[in-house]
Amino acid sequence: MRIAELAGRRVAIWGFGREGRAAIAALRARLPALALTLFCNETEAAAAQAFEPTLAVAGGDPDAAALAAFDVVVKSPGISAYKPALIEAQGRGTRFTSGTALxxxxxxxxxxxxxxxxxxxxxxxxxxxxxxxxxxxxxxxxxxxxxxxxxxxxxxxxxxxxxxxxxxxxxxxxxxxxxxxxxxxxxxxxxxxxxxxxxxxxxxxxxxxxxxxxxxxxxxxxxxxxxxxxxxxxxxxxxxxxxxxxxxxxxxxxxxxxxxxxxxxxxxxxxxxxxxxxxxxxxxxxxxxxxxxxxxLPHRLQPLGERDGRYWVNDSISTTPQATLAALASLAGRPVTVIVGGHDRGLDWSAFVAAVKGQAGLTIVAQGANGPRIAKALREGAGVVEVVEVASLDEAVTRARSLVPVGGVVLLSPGAPSFDQFHDYAERGRHFAALAGFDPKTICGIEGLGLG
Incomplete structure (x- = not known):
């Protein structure tokens, strides 16, 4: 579906993150007279209205009836295509697209x-x-x-x-x-x-x-x-x-x-x-x-530097156990205390447990919503690997600092999303840097985005 095909249709934008804002701006540029409704969180409603005063803003998660009132809904990628309300609205004739598809x-x-x-x-x-x-x-x-x-x-x-x-x-x-x-x-x-x-x-x-x-x-x-x-x-x-x-x-x-x-x-x-x-x-x-x-790239095995003889590495982008294993492999031969855990999506950590079993020089600090589940799996299956369980990233950094020897590495590679404690992985990575004693403002965005 091309943007011009939206003319004269009932159109809604679902989501007010960067993708949603980009969709609003693009549709306004190509179809300035098109009436647009935005579905967003209630906390975003005022900012959305300021961003585009002509929007009809509906706060809260739309149900099937609200979605079915539109011919086309431009959905942000983080909203699952398998949500029951979306599927029901599709059955009633609403077409769902995205900024990527457009x-x-x-x-x-x-x-x-x-x-x-x-x-x-x-x-x-x-x-x-x-x-x-x-x-x-x-x-x-x-x-x-x-x-x-x-x-x-x-x-x-x-x-x-x-x-x-x-x-x-x-x-x-x-x-x-x-x-x-x-x-x-x-x-x-x-x-x-x-x-x-x-x-x-x-x-x-x-x-x-x-x-x-x-x-x-x-x-x-x-x-x-x-x-x-x-x-x-x-x-x-x-x-x-x-x-x-x-x-x-x-x-x-x-x-x-x-x-x-x-x-x-x-x-x-x-x-x-x-x-x-x-x-x-x-x-x-x-x-x-x-x-x-x-x-x-920031937050991807990013060396932050040394503090008190210990080295700090920010791998906050890690959201799977396999990513954490890859991070550990890159530091092979060095004593490492790795901080794992975060939002629990029900991923299987058994391969991780098997891979780190008996690994010398490794200490694992499990934190966050799935920290207890990870710690339990490690204690039952990883043998002599030292496992410490705490509630939050702040506590994890404090414990990691005391556990890692001089010359060792404190690695944040959570193997899980950040949503239990932070807005996104970037916020988590910057907070880790600050806790470690580094200026989080120096962790810039990705270099080279856009045209070059």
């Missing part, structure tokens, strides 16, 4: 690389934009990474590096290249089940002419085997890691130790970005030296 409808021929995955998607997308710009390409960096696509509605770019969450993959396309960096269970509260989460993520395959997939994940390789134009990264013959180098087939291209972002998973993300650039017809080998100049 942008793709307006740009059917855009040179888009859409990146999704349980972990690695933000860094891969930012790496791709960085590498493309090093070749002189006018590149847009947008999507779930921090800038809604509708904020760039009228922009033109030679390459679009777009991050898509699992909430957005079904709203994209068609597009030249889709990238899947990894696939683990996540967001079960939005999708309803692991199988539905996987299916929703892989909707990207249906709209991608070429699909680039992490070849180190056997299950992901199997699930995408039927795609007619699939390319693998992470395996011999393509872009992969071996003996300390990023390689293209047998050719040594870039030394992993020179990457500014630590960990083998980030080196694999670099492989994905190089493979994506190559799949779009650009010279990835020529771009590879620019990897050394990449600035790490």
């Amino acid at each position: 942008w793709f409808a307006e740009h059917p021929q855009a040179p888009v690389v859409a990146v999704t995955g349980t972990k690695g998607k933000s860094t891969t997308t930012a790496l791709l934009a960085h590498l493309a710009r090093s070749l002189g390409l006018r590149t847009a960096l947008a999507g779930n990474i921090g800038m809604p696509l509708l904020e760039l509605l009228d922009a033109q770019a030679q390459l679009w590096a777009v991050e898509l969450s699992s909430f957005q993959t079904g709203e994209a396309g068609p597009l030249p290249l889709g990238v899947v960096t990894s696939l683990y269970e996540e967001h079960l509260d939005w999708h309803g089940s692991r199988e539905r989460y996987v299916a929703d993520k892989l909707k990207l395959a249906d709209v991608s002419r070429t699909l680039l997939v992490n070849g180190t994940q056997e299950a992901l390789v199997e699930r995408t085997a039927a795609h007619p134009h699939r390319v693998l990264f992470g395996v011999t013959g393509g872009w992969h890691l071996r003996e300390g180098f990023i390689r293209r087939a047998d050719e040594r291209v870039f030394e992993i130790a020179r990457l500014p972002v630590p960990g083998g998973h980030n080196a694999l993300n670099a492989c994905a970005a190089l493979a994506a650039l190559e799949a779009m017809g650009h010279d990835a080998r020529a771009a590879a030296p620019a990897l050394a100049r990449f600035h790490p």
Whole structure:
């Protein structure tokens, strides 16, 4: 559905986050006479009215009858497509779309690389934009990474590096290249089940002419085997890691130790970005030296510095147990006290427990809503690993400071969302930095968003 098709229809916006505000602004720019209703939290109503005085603002969560009063509802991505009220309204004839879907409808021929995955998607997308710009390409960096696509509605770019969450993959396309960096269970509260989460993520395959997939994940390789134009990264013959180098087939291209972002998973993300650039017809080998100049994204294994002989690392973006394991792997050989826990989405921590069992030099501080559940699983299955249980992040930092030895690392890698205590992972990361004794104002936003 294109924006022009909304003219003369009863239209509502659902959600007043950045995506919702971008949708309001885009529709006002293209259809200034269109009557718009906004569904938002009651606490947001005054700010919404100030943002756009012509809006009809309805505070509170709409029921099926309220949604069914509209022909089209432009929904923010955080609102589950499986909410009963939404499904009932759909049955009554209401059509639901999104800012992502509207942008793709307006740009059917855009040179888009859409990146999704349980972990690695933000860094891969930012790496791709960085590498493309090093070749002189006018590149847009947008999507779930921090800038809604509708904020760039009228922009033109030679390459679009777009991050898509699992909430957005079904709203994209068609597009030249889709990238899947990894696939683990996540967001079960939005999708309803692991199988539905996987299916929703892989909707990207249906709209991608070429699909680039992490070849180190056997299950992901199997699930995408039927795609007619699939390319693998992470395996011999393509872009992969071996003996300390990023390689293209047998050719040594870039030394992993020179990457500014630590960990083998980030080196694999670099492989994905190089493979994506190559799949779009650009010279990835020529771009590879620019990897050394990449600035790490905030809250993603972000080294904060040293205080009293202890080192602090902010990995607040970690929202799955697998992400926490990747963070620990990047610090192998050092004594680590890791802070885990947060909003409980019912994820399975058994693989994490098995992986850390008996790991020397590791202390785990479990906090937040799912902290007790994680601590119980660790005590029952992780053997000699020291586990401390506290209620909040503030308490966790205090305990971690006392537990980690001089020369060791305090790592915030929660493996869970932040919503039990914070608005989002960024607020959690800044609070952690402040508790550790660093200026949270120095943790800036993601570099390079928008056109560049």
